[in-house]
Amino acid sequence: MASVCEICGKSSKTGFNVSHSNKKTKRKWNPNIQKVRAIVDGSKKRVNICTRCLKSDKVTRAL
Structure with missing residues (x-):
């Protein structure tokens, strides 16, 4: 399944885990x-x- 919101376009973000010794x-x-x-x-x-x-009710669910 694609991890992108079809309404707002939100997708995955990248970054670093930073340890106490500042290793990333x-x-x-x-x-x-x-x-x-x-x-x-x-x-x-x-x-x-x-x-x-x-x-936030940007879409209405179909039940």
């Missing part, structure tokens, strides 16, 4: 993407949406 190793932060049935253009469709968009 690469890491990744993934967004909380859920596969949800939603009403898009008047029809029910399965979309990948981040939980922030779900919580």
Whole structure:
């Protein structure tokens, strides 16, 4: 499953784990993407949406 929100475009971000001795190793932060049935253009469709968009009612769920 693609980890990109189809509403806001949020995707994974990269950075470093930094230890106490300041040694850096690469890491990744993934967004909380859920596969949800939603009403898009008047029809029910399965979309990948981040939980922030779900919580702020940017999309209406189809039950």
